[in-house]
Amino acid sequence: xxxxxxxxxxxxxxxxxxxxxxxxxxxxxxxxxxxxxxxxxxxxxxxxxxxxxxxxxxxxxxxxxxxxxxxxxxxxxxxxxxxxxxxxxxxxxxxxxxxxxxxxxxxxxxxxxxxxxxxxxxxxxxxxxxxxxxxxxxxxxxxxxxxxxxxxxxxxxxxxxxxxxxxxxxxxxxxxxxxxxxxxxxxxxxxxxxxxxxxxxxxxxxxxxxxxxxxxxxx
Amino acid sequence: xxxxxxxxxxxxxxxxxxxxxxxxxxxxxxxxxxxxxxxxxxxxxxxxxxxxxxxxxxxxxxxxxxxxxxxxxxxxxxxxxxxxxxxxxxxxxxxxxxxxxxxxxxxxxxxxxxxxxxxxxxxxxxxxxxxxxxxxxxxxxxxxxxxxxxxxxxxxxxxxxxxxxxxxxxxxxxxxxxxxxxxxxxxxxxxxxxxxxxxxxxxxxxxxxxxxxxxxxxxxxxxxxxxxxxxxxxxxxxxxxxxxxxxxxxxxxxxxxxxxxxxxxxxxxxxxxxxxxxxxxxxxxxxxxxxxxxxxxxxxxxxxxxxxxxxxxxxxxxxxxxxxxxxxxxxxxxxxxxxxxxxxxxxxxxxxxxxxxxxxxxxxxxxxxxxxxxxxxxxxxxxxxxxxxxxxxxxxxxxxxxxxxxxxxxxxxxxxxxxxxxxxxxxxxxxxxxxxxxxxxxxxxxxxxxxxxxxxxxxxxxxxxxxxxxxxxxxxxx
Numbered sequence: 001x002x003x004x005x006x007x008x009x010x011x012x013x014x015x016x017x018x019x020x021x022x023x024x025x026x027x028x029x030x031x032x033x034x035x036x037x038x039x040x041x042x043x044x045x046x047x048x049x050x051x052x053x054x055x056x057x058x059x060x061x062x063x064x065x066x067x068x069x070x071x072x073x074x075x076x077x078x079x080x081x082x083x084x085x086x087x088x089x090x091x092x093x094x095x096x097x098x099x100x101x102x103x104x105x106x107x108x109x110x111x112x113x114x115x116x117x118x119x120x121x122x123x124x125x126x127x128x129x130x131x132x133x134x135x136x137x138x139x140x141x142x143x144x145x146x147x148x149x150x151x152x153x154x155x156x157x158x159x160x161x162x163x164x165x166x167x168x169x170x171x172x173x174x175x176x177x178x179x180x181x182x183x184x185x186x187x188x189x190x191x192x193x194x195x196x197x198x199x200x201x202x203x204x205x206x207x208x209x210x211x212x213x214x215x216x217x218x219x
Numbered sequence: 220x221x222x223x224x225x226x227x228x229x230x231x232x233x234x235x236x237x238x239x240x241x242x243x244x245x246x247x248x249x250x251x252x253x254x255x256x257x258x259x260x261x262x263x264x265x266x267x268x269x270x271x272x273x274x275x276x277x278x279x280x281x282x283x284x285x286x287x288x289x290x291x292x293x294x295x296x297x298x299x300x301x302x303x304x305x306x307x308x309x310x311x312x313x314x315x316x317x318x319x320x321x322x323x324x325x326x327x328x329x330x331x332x333x334x335x336x337x338x339x340x341x342x343x344x345x346x347x348x349x350x351x352x353x354x355x356x357x358x359x360x361x362x363x364x365x366x367x368x369x370x371x372x373x374x375x376x377x378x379x380x381x382x383x384x385x386x387x388x389x390x391x392x393x394x395x396x397x398x399x400x401x402x403x404x405x406x407x408x409x410x411x412x413x414x415x416x417x418x419x420x421x422x423x424x425x426x427x428x429x430x431x432x433x434x435x436x437x438x439x440x441x442x443x444x445x446x447x448x449x450x451x452x453x454x455x456x457x458x459x460x461x462x463x464x465x466x467x468x469x470x471x472x473x474x475x476x477x478x479x480x481x482x483x484x485x486x487x488x489x490x491x492x493x494x495x496x497x498x499x500x501x502x503x504x505x506x507x508x509x510x511x512x513x514x515x516x517x518x519x520x521x522x523x524x525x526x527x528x529x530x531x532x533x534x535x536x537x538x539x540x541x542x543x544x545x546x547x548x549x550x551x552x553x554x555x556x557x558x559x560x561x562x563x564x565x566x567x568x569x570x571x572x573x574x575x576x577x578x579x580x581x582x583x584x585x586x587x588x589x590x591x592x593x594x595x596x597x598x599x600x601x602x603x604x605x606x607x608x609x610x611x612x613x614x615x616x617x618x619x620x621x622x623x624x625x626x627x628x629x630x631x632x633x634x635x636x637x638x639x640x641x642x643x644x645x646x647x648x649x650x651x652x653x654x655x656x657x658x659x660x661x662x663x664x665x666x667x668x669x670x671x672x673x674x675x676x677x678x679x680x681x682x683x684x685x686x687x688x689x690x691x692x693x694x695x696x697x
Contacts, residue, residue, distance in 0.1 A: 117422040129394070136387060140380065152376065159383050166390050172402025173393055174342065 012131040012165060016107070020136040022158060023103055024096045028081050028150055029033055031090060032074045035154045039069035042161045046168050058168055065164065069157060088191035091147040100146050104140050110134035118145070128169035135162030223268045224276045226261040227286060230254060231330030232647040238323035244308060244315055247322040248301035248587055254326055255290075258333075262290035272410045277339035284547060285336050285473050288554050293329045298457035302662035308457070315360060326355040326480035328462070332470045339390050342407050344474055344594060345382075352378045352468060358457035370450035377437055377447040385434025385474075391427035395419045407540070416484035424481070424488040431478045432494060436688045438471035440525045441532060442502040452521035453574065457565030460517055461550070464524040465558035469550060472528065473605065476535060480697060483538075495536030496626075499580040501631040502529030510640035515574050516564055520557065521645055523600060526637050527553045533630055534615045534694065541618045543693035549611035552674055556600045556608055559670030563593040566667075567648070570634045570660045576644060581653030589660060590649050592667050597645045599674050600637045607677035661665050 018038035027029045043066035050058030092099070114130035139159030143152050168175050234254030239684065241247045241547045249417060271278050304321065309311040328351050335347030356378065360371030389407075396406035399415040406412070412419075437444040452460045506525035513519040527549070534546030566589055568574050582590035600607035602613075612634060620627040 044562075048580070068393075113426060117426045127392075133387070136383065140383075143376065143380065149372075156376075156379055159380075163383055163386055163390075166387060170390055170394050171397070172406075174404050174407060 008045060008048055008169075009127060009131070011041055011048060012128055012135075012169075013118055014147060015041045015161065015165065016131055016134055016138075019135050019158060019162075020100065020144075020170055022142055022154065023052075023099045023138070025090055026147065028090055029078060031154055032081075033079050035158060036070050036074040038158060038161055039074075040067055043070055044166060049116070049168050055172075060170065061164065065161075069161070077153070081150060084150065090151055092145065093147055094145040099141065102145075103141055106137040106141060107134040110137055123170070129166060132162050132166035133167060135159075137187060138162075146219065191204065221263040222271075222276075223261050224278055225269075227258065227265060227290070227333045227337065228330055230258045230261060231333065232325045235323045235326035235330065238326060239320065241322075242319065244305070244318055244562065247327075248305070251318065251322040251325060251612065252294075252297045252301060255294040255329070258329065259290040259294040262287050267413065273339060274408065275339060275343070276337045277410055278314060278337060279695060280688060281476075281695045282336050282473065283584050284689065284692050285469060286333060288469065288551055289329070289332055289336065289466050292462070292554055292558050295323070295562075296458050296461050296465075296558060298663070299461070299666040300456075303458055303565050303569070304456065310569075312362065312389070317363070321358070321361070323492045324354050324358055325458075325462075328358075332466060333469050336473060338411050340404070340407050341392060341409055341412075341477075341696060344409075344477070345386055345389050348385075348435075348438070348470060348474060348492045349382050351470065352382065353467045355451070355455075355459060355463060355467060358459045359451045359455055362454065363461075364454070366450075367454040370447075370454035374447040374451040377444070381434045381437030381444070383434070383538055384430050384437075387623075388427045388430030388434055388478075391423055391430065392478070395423040395427060400554065409481070413481055413484060416481055417486065419485060421485050421488040424485055428478060428482045428489065428491055432475065432491070432498070432678065435471050435475045435478075436498065436575055439468055439475060440528050441498050442501070442505040442525065442529070445502065445506075445525050448525060449518045449521040452524070453515050453517040457517070457561055457568065458608070460521070461558040461565075464561060465554040468524065471553060472531060472535075472550070475532075476696060479535070480695070483697060492536045495532050497536075499529045499531070499533030499536055500629050500633070502526070503533060503630060504636070505528075507637035509632045510637055511643075512574055513644075516567065516576050516644075517561070517574055518580060519576065519641075520560055520600075522562060523637065523641065524557055525551075527557070527600075530615065530630060530634070531614070534618075537622070538697065539618070539622075540690065542615065543696040545614035545618055547689050547692055547696075548677075549608070549615060552607040552611050552677060553600075554676055555670045555674050556596060556606070559667050559674070560596045560600060562670070563589065563596050563668045566660045566662055566664070567593060570658050571660070572656050572658065576647065578652040578655045579648045581649075583649050585657045586660060588664065592664060592671065594645060594649055595657060596667065597641055597672055599671065601641050605675065607674045607676045607681075610681075630688035653660070 015038055018034050018041060021034040022031060022038070025034060027140055043062045046062035046065060050062060052055060085201060110133040111130045114126055114133060136159050139155050139162060142155030146152060146155060231254065234250065238247055238250055241250060266283055267277065268278075270280070304313065304318055308318065330348035330352065331347045333347075335344050335351065338344040338347060356371050356375045359374055360367050392412065393406050396412045396415070396419060398420070399418050400406040400411055433444065440448040443479055452463060455463070463550055479495065482488050482491050503526050506529060508523045509522045510519060510526070512524060531546050531550050531553070534542050534549060567579060570586055570589065571579050573579065582593065599608055602609045616627055619630065
């Protein structure tokens, strides 16, 4: 079955590429596009695992990833950005160059960590895990180096994409967990949306910088 | 026949569904108190019922301690919150529309915490803790002031990151268990994993524990992952501050302890105890110094919670029956005392119309009864005898001293620093010239007094039954 693993690695690798693409976008709209591309790739990867491992329950996870994170959420966020007139440019804490370099280092770290650890498990499972960990870490990085609320949401959801990839890569992990992940994304989106709207009520921007001025103890 | 552990989960969730349908605030408050009392009763039933290890639930001496504290403080908080939220609505700080789902969320949060506590499946445990966290995020933002939104946003971002890392750790544990237990549910069942722990791959266990420590440690409020905690405590409604400090931190600590048991059962895996000792000490000493700079009364006690969680993590990190016993006792005492303090702080904030420490002065003149209760509660958390916190802190320090005299200096130093800060603040609030407006307090002091009485009773005489129970739980922890 090495062909099956080649394809799943290809898809996981494509997700990693979109993770890097998320880091160098200049416009919020392109960030959302890159995120949609990542989620659709995730849906393909999960569907491939479902088919090749003969685990039909995973098709549900793939469907959730495709419909919700590939289509509905990016569209909703885009409409929000347009309606609220939020800055169309991505506001950066760290420039593109350094962010990409740190991203590369994190990817290397993920490979090194997993390679050192999982000596007992099959090599293909190890590689899939390393790719998933790299995607999680890059999502984390995105939450740190991008300031705007919408881009932070995207960073968080990209992290969740990596988690779902890891969970499906672990053979036979019960469906309970996958549903819970999808569930958590739903709630997370709900909470995020509520917040973004509430923030809008109080401020003219959805820039986290504006919130930092509201720290209670620092006045 | 229905089992008590099913009821501990079902009662809160059923109550939450019922409460969604009740629009009136007053009726909701009554149902909330009744449901919490029922949950407390089922918690008591759990103590006397048989221990069990099932596919879904595990009931052993360890998690019963947590469930009982959870249901007890949940009940007293429901009592406190009935009067508190009523006052907030009357004074116009909250509009009834926002508290429409407050009680339903409160019950759902209690239910999710109980799920996390009794689950034998590490995935379900994660879901319970995550659900409880998300509900508290919404509740922290309840006042909708810019500060409250900032606090809730920060809490949400940090908690989500923590939760994601903990989930990755959970996947790693599953991968470690898979070769020994096969695919599917068994490799996620904690008791089975614990049974075969010595045969798991130690390298995966190491990596998993690091992720779990950082993930769940964020929710325990360990420094340097604590940034969400003071904001969330200060800006949310006071009943939620009490539940956050008294219960949610415990549940996260419980999850961490379960994984510590798992990893330390393997001879070649890293020693989780040492890492926990270091993280606990850093949190303890850091928070003790931070206490001096606080200007907000709820922030002050939030940092005090970080300090005490640090001490507990230190005690559990030391390990051994005696240190674990002391850690468990300290957890129980801290939960009761700290939620009692937050109740008192809630009354004070309503009486003075502010949370700024500079504007809270001379309570002994304006509100003598409240001042006495608050002073007693603060002295209790400072670790003065005859309160229970003194006993547990004393036990932790003496056990450490017996094992490593030099190491014992560090927690002792941290506790003294914290002691000084709290005493300094206490003096300012109780004595001096009253400033600013002062309103009558019409809430009931029963919850505060109940907590203080329990802490005092535990400090004077700990029933032998309770001692043997905690000892058995401490032995489980290893």
